[in-house]
Amino acid sequence: MIEKFVDLGYIDDPLYAKSRAADLTARGYGKRRVTQALYQAGIAEGDDFDALQLSDAKKWEAASTFARKKSIGPFALEPHEPDKRRKQLQAFLRAGHDFAIASRFVAAAPGETIDEMD
Structure with missing residues (x-):
């Protein structure tokens, strides 16, 4: 069922990671805190690339x-x-x-x- 949702685009870890990073950065948190939050959310290494770049840029x-x-x-x-x-x-x-x-x-x-x- 999960694979079907991923194929349909309902589950998108990189997009979630980027959204979460944008939210945390806007609230004043740094890259290490963003990395920790993504790890706790179960985001795999590699799916967090864009999110961490966003955090670094901001x-x-x-x-x-x-x-x-x-x-x-x-x-x-x-x-x-x-x-x-x-x-x-x-x-x-x-x-x-x-x-x-x-x-x-x-x-x-x-x-x-x-x-x-x-």
Whole structure:
């Protein structure tokens, strides 16, 4: 029955993976978190290729969304103490972001403009 649904196009793992990646990225999650969610959903390696490329391409927007939602760095109202910044960095990493991107947002002063990394 499942094979029939796949043949008919009702089940499409690559499309599901891409949709799930787009959703998680829009919510501010990084590539590692997207990879974990796809693995938990049972998406086979190879079916996640487009999804992970999408997540990688939108990593800066996802990090910015996460920082905005959590009032981190340029989106904070005031500078935070070092202990608070350490906790913010940990939250960034748990959300699946790269250390380099996370540290740039956490170290930024409130209102500072951060240019996208290459």
